Amino acid sequence: MEDMVIANEMNKNNLRQALLKNHTFILFIIMACVMIIGSIFVPSLMQKDNLLNVLRLASIVGLAAIGSTVVLLVGEIDLSIGSIMSLSLVTGGLMVGYGSVPALTVTCLTGIILGIVNGVFVTKLKINSLMVTLGTMSVFGGLANVATRGQSIFLYDSPLYLWLGRGYIGGIPVPVIIFLSVGIILSLLLRFTKTGKEIYFTGANKRAAWISGININKIKITAYAVSGLTAALAGPLLSSQTNRITPIQGVGFELSAIAVAVLGGTSLSGGKGTVIGTILGALTFQLLLNILTLSGVGTYMEQVLKGFLLIVIVVVYQVVDKPRG
Amino acid sequence: MASDTASFNGKSIISIKFIKDNMLVFILFLELIMGVILSPVFLGKSNIYSILINLTIFGLLAIGQSLVMLVKEIDLSVGAIMAFGPIAAIALSKKILAVSGTEIIVGGNYVVDGLALIVVLVLFISALIGVLNGVIRVKAQVPSLIVTLGMLYVLSGLSYILSGGYSLYLTNLEGAKWLGNTKLASIPVNFILFLTVGVLVILVLKYTKVGHRIYSTGGNEKAAIYSGINTKFWKVIAFGLSGLCAGISALVYSSRLESVETIQGSGYELISIAIAVIGGITLEGGRGKIFGTIIASAILCIMLNILSLVGLIAWYKTIIVGLIIIGAASQHAFSRRTTE
């Protein structure tokens, strides 16, 4: 009996310890504080329309960030997310005359293929992934422009595209539904499949993973394919906000995606992070930007805050991760 | 007879090694020949000047980036420093000189006075930001990719806030156009400046302790620490120099255009990394030479120039730059693997 009490007490202590070291938990607290303080100073924050808007925008960057998370989990990086987004949008956009469904299918397939190209370069050429994706970022981005001769493709005749970005299902914006579904599915896949487990192990220790019999090349290529797919999925949601596909739509998204993933507690050194964390990261990120916009600080302050937040949060994570003693 | 054959073999081995060691110079040479063949205006005066100004701007950034990469770090903030340095310097100068009653900005956004102070402040602020990057990197143990990415956001946001998104014109500022538009004995002064900086860095790395510190910090940090070297200090120095180089590059850019744009330099961080990699600097640290970076700057700028001359639109250029980055990085990865 007494043993059980002690064990219980120990569990409680462990739980408290674990929570304090859990990035997702820390972020959750931060987000809650942001919401509370924000709603006091900026009452319009809590209005339904505003919150839905925050959710919608968070979903778009969040989707791309989920892919980024998976790549970071295997201990690599993907700087080509923005360009994959542009190029896959464009290839789909060129098909839009055949209907929205074929176009969207082509978009997704392009995303996956481009992701695989990244993965193959990283694993077969054995080049640092930062370099590979820096290169493919240029190449894919250039191809997107070449394919459309720099022109926009308008989507007024493609209601499905517009619905994806602006529609509602049961009062919830469609992007939010897509974002959460993809997030939950990937989160479950990471937890409950062999590949998911192997992604974490590979990221945590590549050599040990290899010696343990994991095909680390296959795992890395898979991660890049996922990243390509989520970037491609985020594209149409973004396009429909402006009714058009442009070949530069994704520019800069790679850095936002990485920032959100890192904000969500994903480690740059691999093997650490969760999709749920990234979802929270996207929400916190967008919420803060929204508060700043509403309080009239000006859109440019958003940039400053984005950078500041990124550095500060990573420093906080670094501090809580320091081993005791 | 036998000895003759041996010496002949010896010679041929040397010449292969010679080509290998000077690959970049050969590529540059080939490129020049191609340029002459492909375009009649390639050797025209105005074309050469336009190559040289780009070479200076990108080359300076790439030298700074190379120093950071030599200590096994990366600096994504160099492009943002190019805008923030001048914008902040002008804003600060305005405040400082207003105390003595001098108004340096008239008509909303025409800078008319205070050049010397502005130049000094650009260099100081740029270097300071580099040092700040380095200090956060080594003190908080945050990866440099994150630190400098965050800094990129912060600086570009601050640039907008300070400038309101408007350009600042230097057309009425006496002396402002000198650096970007004057020639000495028909050589642009900015190019002379670039070569001076380049040669100075090469000499300092080769002939002073600084080079040994930087190469050992990046090459084998443990060996450096065991020898009593303060590797953290040298990382901060490398970041500081990178910031300083970005500041100089910003001076050239703004002087050339006689304006300060809020978005100047955006995206240049990636070009600077590309040049460093083409020049043989690797992300593994401690490898490569600044001479390579300088030649690589020329290779990239001349190639971009040739591509425009033959009428290729910008989009193809980005594709080709991307392929070159991958090609150069895999070439280095491959040659390292074969030597190991």
Next chain:
Amino acid sequence: MQEPLLFLKNIHKQFPGVKALRGVDLTLEKGKIVSLVGTNGAGKSTLSNIIAGIYPPDSGEIFIEGKSVTISDPKVAEQLGVGIVHQEPTLALNMTVVENIFLNKELTRNRILLDLKKMKQESEKVLEFLGFQINVDKKVEELTLVEKEVVAIAQAMLVKPRILILDEVTAPLNKGEVDHLFKIIKDLRNNGMGIIFIGHKLQEIIEISDSIMVFRDGKNVGELIPSEKLSEKEVIALMLGVTLNEDLEAGEKASESEQREEVLNLINLSKQGLYENINFTLYKGEAVGFAGLKGSGITELFQSLQGIITFDDGEMYVKTRRVKFKNPKDGIDAGIGMVTNDRQKEGLALTLDVKENISVSSLKYLLNKLKLIDTKLLKDKAEKYVQALSIKTPSINQFVQNLSGGNQQKIVIAKWLLKNLDIILVDEPTRGVDVKAKNEIYKLLLNEKNNGKSLLVASPEIRELLNICDRILIVIGGRIVAEVHRNTKEFNEEDILSIIHSSHHYNTA
């Protein structure tokens, strides 16, 4: 009376989980060579690192010529006249020989410009003094192992130290090179330098030392003065302590079954520069030990057997099937797995939890009908092995980085047990593991042997092999030079150590 050159008093040093030094005293006089001997982990390298300012002692005092000093970093050590050659040369491979020799001690003209010419001359002079001709403009990565060692020695010699520490410098050298080096060391001694020499080859030690300090478990347990009469056996006896053979009974007697089934057969297995002509057969339920010094090629041999590296020549048969593994997965699929000597770098994902580490190689067998991970089954399996191996962890959800070395090691073993491999290769099973956990790991390995698994065990601690193994192969310079069976009289620590530590076998490279 003259003060001793170096005097250490009651030095203590603790690393997380390990008490490396527990009250060490040492006196080094001018013009003397003091050798430190002891088994691996006895604290020799820790002590030399403290003298060189790599890390400070937890307590204790250091006196140089009678003055109490604090050696806070390597530069201070250098100023005090301490030169050190580390066990694994710490050189910047990307830099040239001369740059390495003068790292952080560059010569300058007028304080700014490097004096390249003089540094080159000085480097060549030092190398010439050491009896080697190396192109000083070559990058260190292009040098041979021997040359690297020489550069490391030159680096330490450069400042003309009063105290020189040589930590296992003779390991990669051949007999001629060692003789030459010893001549130099003796010259230096005769010129008044105090030298601390750390080594494994006892013949060498006896030949060169003025006195021999014997270390055991972080303490110096005795001092021997070399003479004609001093034998290697006496040194070994002191290294091991009076408790020689005490825990032998922990080892079970060899289980000689009637029919012996061959599980692994190697014929002339060779890998250039690492090992050559390895021939041996492993039977089911047998444990074979490999004894040898660091760098003898055993680790690489084991790695080849799982496919972590590939062998060059020879034949390998697993249960009569000829194999050549291209990657570690091939080895695992054939039923062979290695517990590497560096569990943190090669065995574990420290930031993941216990169950994830145990199950990583067996996920294929832990799926349900939907091809998803059967979490219940995974938990059960992990808990089963945590219990069976008595891994001390609050739960299977604990991060591996929070566990002690011994428990981490057990997790690596559990990974292969869950995978149900036939042959387990264990390289230094108890490195950095405390005594209690050591015994548990022996028991665990014995238990698996008795369950019909076959084991190959490599360890610098002979006692460990005596406990677990049915026979022991002794490897020197990549060749098997002797085999000792459990039922022969040579099956004891002293005899095996004297084969390993004898100077007759040098690298033939």
